[in-house]
Amino acid sequence: xxxxxxxxxxxxxxxxxxxxxxxxxxxxxxxxFSFTPPYKKDRILEQAKKAGLDSLPLVSxxxxxxxxIFALQTAYFMQRIGSELYIASLVALxxxxxxxPVITALVVAGRVGAAITAEIxxxxxxxxxxxxxxxxxxxxxxxxxxxFLALSLMLPILxxxxxxxxxxxxxxxxxxxxxxxxxxxxxxxxxxxxYKDIFTGLSKTIFFGMIIAxxxxxxxxxxxxxxxxxxxxTTRSVVFSFIMIIVADCVFTALFYFIFP
Amino acid sequence: xxxxIEIIGLEKNLSGNMVLRGVNLNIKKGSTCVIIGRSGCGxxxxxxxxxxxxxxxxxxxxxxxxxxxxxxxxxxxxxxxxIGLVFQGGALFDSMTVGENVGFGLIExxxxxxxxxxxxxxxxxxxxxxxxxxxxxxxxLSGGMxxxxxxxxxxxxxxxxxxxxxxxxxxxxxxxxxxxELIKNLHDRIxxxxxxxxxxMRSAYRIGDNIxxxxxxxxxxxxxxxxIENSKDLIVHQFVNGLAxxxxxxxxxxx
Ligand SMILES: Nc1ncnc2c1ncn2[C@@H]1O[C@H](COP(=O)(O)OP(=O)(O)OP(=O)(O)O)[C@@H](O)[C@H]1O
Ligand SMILES: [Mg+2]
Numbered sequence: 460x461x462x463x464x465x466x467x468x469x470x471x472x473x474x475x476x477x478x479x480x481x482x483x484x485x486x487x488x489x490x491x492f493s494f495t496p497p498y499k500k501d502r503i504l505e506q507a508k509k510a511g512l513d514s515l516p517l518v519s520x521x522x523x524x525x526x527x528i529f530a531l532q533t534a535y536f537m538q539r540i541g542s543e544l545y546i547a548s549l550v551a552l553x554x555x556x557x558x559x560p561v562i563t564a565l566v567v568a569g570r571v572g573a574a575i576t577a578e579i580x581x582x583x584x585x586x587x588x589x590x591x592x593x594x595x596x597x598x599x600x601x602x603x604x605x606x607f608l609a610l611s612l613m614l615p616i617l618x619x620x621x622x623x624x625x626x627x628x629x630x631x632x633x634x635x636x637x638x639x640x641x642x643x644x645x646x647x648x649x650x651x652x653x654y655k656d657i658f659t660g661l662s663k664t665i666f667f668g669m670i671i672a673x674x675x676x677x678x679x680x681x682x683x684x685x686x687x688x689x690x691x692x693t694t695r696s697v698v699f700s701f702i703m704i705i706v707a708d709c710v711f712t713a714l715f716y717f718i719f720p
Numbered sequence: 721x722x723x724x725i726e727i728i729g730l731e732k733n734l735s736g737n738m739v740l741r742g743v744n745l746n747i748k749k750g751s752t753c754v755i756i757g758r759s760g761c762g763x764x765x766x767x768x769x770x771x772x773x774x775x776x777x778x779x780x781x782x783x784x785x786x787x788x789x790x791x792x793x794x795x796x797x798x799x800x801x802x803i804g805l806v807f808q809g810g811a812l813f814d815s816m817t818v819g820e821n822v823g824f825g826l827i828e829x830x831x832x833x834x835x836x837x838x839x840x841x842x843x844x845x846x847x848x849x850x851x852x853x854x855x856x857x858x859x860x861l862s863g864g865m866x867x868x869x870x871x872x873x874x875x876x877x878x879x880x881x882x883x884x885x886x887x888x889x890x891x892x893x894x895x896x897x898x899x900x901e902l903i904k905n906l907h908d909r910i911x912x913x914x915x916x917x918x919x920x921m922r923s924a925y926r927i928g929d930n931i932x933x934x935x936x937x938x939x940x941x942x943x944x945x946x947x948i949e950n951s952k953d954l955i956v957h958q959f960v961n962g963l964a965x966x967x968x969x970x971x972x973x974x975x
Contacts, residue, residue: 578815581814582814585809585811585814586807586809586811587811587812587813589768589773589807589811590805590811590812590813592772592773593771593773593803593805594800594801594824594825594828594829594877595796595798595800595801595825595828595829596828
């Protein structure tokens with residue numbers, strides 16, 4: 460009974476380290492090929508469009524509602540202590556430092572990461588990846604590098620956009636529902652936001668973009684077992700991306716807290 | 721004539737299954753070798769070794785005088801561009817049009833103008849009898865058409881070696897015959913070296929200079945079409961004549 464338990468736990472631990480090793484290996488290869496010519500701008504732009512532009516509607520919607528919700532929830536407490544004015548600063552800081560980056564990353568992981576895994580996975584099961592190799596085209600260079608660069612480039616931009624929309628959402632609630640004056644709201648918001656808040660918020664999203672790209676490509680390449688396998692890999696890719704994003708966020712937050720007190 | 725492809729003692733284990741158990745096969749430059757064998761005996765696996773998609777566990781593969789396992793990644797890529805592999809399932813890139821698929825090798829590796837790519841693509845599609853479909857997507861094609869597009873894609877890079885994995889399976893008899901003719905023409909006119917995996921004995925006799933039979937991970941017989949057709953070996957005899965009873969099926973029952 461306990462023997463079995465050890466074996467099962469052991470197997471999981473081993474496969475987890477195997478997974479991490481695979482991710483590390485793919486990351487190194489991707490970075491190596493990112494810096495080796497030829498550079499194909501078109502493919503990066505195509506992926507940037509898929510990851511960035513096409514995510515705008517969803518990101519807008521979610522950021523706007525987060526802004527609404529967050530303003531209302533904060534207002535509940537701030538009104539109790541009679542300092543509605545600080546809703547603006549609290550919302551601005553939370554969104555720019557934390558909510559904007561993480562929510563954008565999660566949305567992109569669910570929307571774009573899943574699509575990447577499904578696409579690469581079905582290429583794997585139909586031997587298209589093998590076909591790339593027979594044409595002397597490295598699959599990492601051809602498939603992963605453009606997605607990696609596009610995601611790590613687009614995520615900060617999307618996040619900046621989501622920050623703005625989130626703050627807009629909160630502005631709408633505060634100005635039109637809670638009766639805070641527009642000019643005061645904006646002034647308090649900009650006074651609260653320092654460059655370092657924007658910097659720390661955006662810089663970590665570069666890494667979130669890399670995490671999403673690497674995990675979703677890795678899962679795609681490792682699909683086994685036909686269409687069902689593609690489905691399983693897509694789920695795994697989203698789940699692991701979520702976990703890794705949250706873990707990385709925790710690490711970065713702690714790091715920044717001590718580096719930029 | 722010297723050997724273009726030499727396979728010596730090739731062994732491969734795929735997830736615990738000994739698929740190849742010491743394959744020995746030599747193919748002369750400019751000749752066509754047909755490989756026959758039952759479904760699942762490892763023919764596709766063998767072809768994948770020749771382009772370095774799969775790596776041998778044991779044994780050597782020498783192509784055009786170069787041993788595959790000793791090549792650097794770059795040298796292997798150069799060699800790969802001289803080999804066209806027609807995948808059993810086509811393996812067309814489904815995010816690209818037929819034209820982009822066929823021209824893939826050119827677009828990626830040769831610095832040719834867009835106009836020349838178009839010409840070469842049309843020429844290759846013409847060779848397989850599919851001119852004028854380069855704007856379609858692979859998902860718009862029938863199974864047999866996909867197969868022929870895959871063939872055109874392999875031809876487009878003008879390879880010296882072409883590996884066909886069941887090129888005539890799933891196409892109508894007339895198309896099958898024209899594909900056989902194409903294989904024969906390429907052999908007669910531009911002296912390509914080919915390996916054709918097929919189950920279709922009629923095609924095998926028509927196009928092969930040599931026929932080799934893969935059985936239980938080894939090449940158990942090799943010879944000219946006449947030799948194979950009249951082979952005294954019971955296993956070969958059962959296979960080429962498509963008999964339900966004989967040593968192959970009895971062996972399976974024993975296992
Ligand atoms: N990637 C793989 N992982 C594990 N086993 C594999 C893999 N590829 C092939 N095999 C196994 O190797 C054996 C040979 O497969 P292969 O595809 O070469 O058969 P084949 O001779 O081409 O058959 P067919 O005529 O049906 O195409 C099969 O038993 C298959 O299960
Ligand atoms: Mg096969």
